[in-house]
Amino acid sequence: xxxxxxxxxxxxxxxxxxxxxxxxxxxxxxxxxxxxxxxxxxxxxxxxxxxxxxxxxxxxxxxxxxxxxxxxxxxxxxxxxxxxxxxxxxxxxxxxxxxxxxxxxxxxxxxxxxxxxxxxxxxxxxxxxxxxxxxxxxxxxxxxxxxxxxxxxxxxxxxxxxxxxxxxxxxxxxxxxxxxxxxxxxxxxxxxxxxxxxxxxxxxxxxxxxxxxxxxxxxxxxxxxxxxxxxxxxxxxxxxxxxxxxxxxxxxxxxxxxxxxxxxxxxxxxxxxxxxxxxxxxxxxxxxxxxxxxxxxxxxxxxxxxxxxxx
Numbered sequence: 001x002x003x004x005x006x007x008x009x010x011x012x013x014x015x016x017x018x019x020x021x022x023x024x025x026x027x028x029x030x031x032x033x034x035x036x037x038x039x040x041x042x043x044x045x046x047x048x049x050x051x052x053x054x055x056x057x058x059x060x061x062x063x064x065x066x067x068x069x070x071x072x073x074x075x076x077x078x079x080x081x082x083x084x085x086x087x088x089x090x091x092x093x094x095x096x097x098x099x100x101x102x103x104x105x106x107x108x109x110x111x112x113x114x115x116x117x118x119x120x121x122x123x124x125x126x127x128x129x130x131x132x133x134x135x136x137x138x139x140x141x142x143x144x145x146x147x148x149x150x151x152x153x154x155x156x157x158x159x160x161x162x163x164x165x166x167x168x169x170x171x172x173x174x175x176x177x178x179x180x181x182x183x184x185x186x187x188x189x190x191x192x193x194x195x196x197x198x199x200x201x202x203x204x205x206x207x208x209x210x211x212x213x214x215x216x217x218x219x220x221x222x223x224x225x226x227x228x229x230x231x232x233x234x235x236x237x238x239x240x241x242x243x244x245x246x247x248x249x250x251x252x253x254x255x256x257x258x259x260x261x262x263x264x265x266x267x268x269x270x271x272x273x274x275x276x277x278x279x280x281x282x283x284x285x286x287x288x289x290x291x292x293x294x295x296x297x298x299x300x301x302x303x304x305x306x307x308x309x310x311x
Contacts, residue, residue: 025067028257031281036203038289041234044215046086049235051306052127053079054095054120054153057298064250065258074250076298078149080124081243082133082309083233087211089133091141091160092231092243093297094153095124103152106181125156131310135160142218143191144245144297145225146172146182154182154189165220166193168227178225178269196220202232202289203281221247223274240292242285247278249298257283 055078062070079095097103100119128135135157143150143164154162164172169191172182182191194208196218201207204219214234221230224246231243248254257279259265265272286294295302 023062023066023068023070023261023263026258028259028276028279028283030257030287031203031277031284033203033281033284033288036285036288037200038202039214041240042214043234043236043238044085044211044213045236046084047215047234047236048084049233049239049241049307050082050084050309050311051079051303052082052095052124052309053077053303054097054122054124054127055079055100056118056300057149058116058118061250063261063264065248065253065256066261067256067258068250068252075300076249077300077303078120078298079303080153081233081295081306082128083216085211085215089139090210090216091124091128091135091139093144093150093245094141094157096120096149097123097125097153097156099155100149100152103148103181106148106184123156124153125158127309142231143168143182143229144231144243145228146179147225147246148178148181150245150297151182151185154185159188161192162189163192163194165218165227165229166195167220167222168225168229169193171226194218202285204230221245221278223247223271223276223278224268226271240289242282242292242294243297244278244282244294245297247275247282248296251294251296251299251302253279253296254282254286254294 057076058073059076060070061068061072061074081092083090104117139160141160141162146168172179172191196206196208198207198209201217201219208218210216217232219230221228228245233241252258259276259279286292
């Protein structure tokens with residue numbers, strides 16, 4: 001009996017040790033950047049970007065990237081990015097909606113247990129209406145991916161066009177647990193796939209030039225979800241942004257680069273090799289293009305540097 005207890009204790013100690021190892025500092029290998037071509041970016045009059053905060057979460061920095069301080073609580077921004085173009089208006093993701101607490105219940109237990117959710121004072125839909133933006137005409141929601149905190153605000157927007165990559169639309173329509181909330185909005189919300197019908201862009205194999213002038217370009221970035229996408233935005237004032245969704249939660253994920261801890265990756269069911277490849281390439285791209293502002297969907301420090309709607 002005593003030997004069995006000792007054996008169980010050893011197994012538990014080894015298991016906890018291996019689990020803890022997943023939180024220790026470790027760097028992802030940067031990409032070599034061979035063949036990376038940086039074009040002349042356009043400055044199209046009337047192209048503007050604005051952040052629309054809508055709620056937040058607090059969690060341990062140690063959960064965000066390997067090597068993060070487990071004792072430091074950091075804010076995780078929630079919200080949407082609004083892009084105005086003379087030919088149309090885009091809303092990237094939707095922030096937390098009025099029913100966000102109910103929506104949180106669709107997430108894995110670890111997220112529910114470890115995250116402290118703060119509901120928005122005003123939803124994205126309310127802020128758009130206050131700014132006089134009519135979402136019924138010439139307005140499209142673009143999903144970087146279909147996780148609950150990126151689609152929660154859809155419930156408040158009413159009838160809007162929603163586009164995503166073909167792989168992400170298929171993911172929504174599947175039985176995947178992490179797209180359950182997006183799927184629950186069917187058939188009221190119609191998810192329309194766009195095609196990466198344009199050529200390579202900034203080292204990515206294909207692209208979708210939304211307006212045909214190079215100001216808003218989508219590229220495939222699978223890994224976090226099967227159809228995750230990155231949006232490159234080039235505004236009229238000569239600024240350049242990369243909206244990377246949840247490829248990294250905090251900027252350190254790209255700057256170091258570093259992936260999320262093993263336990264978090266297991267919870268998210270990511271394709272770990274693909275996410276590492278995305279992080280390594282984004283790190284190299286930012287080194288080669290320092291004026292590019294990489295915007296993780298949940299880094300409050302980065303969001304604080306973005307223009308605000310109506311600002």
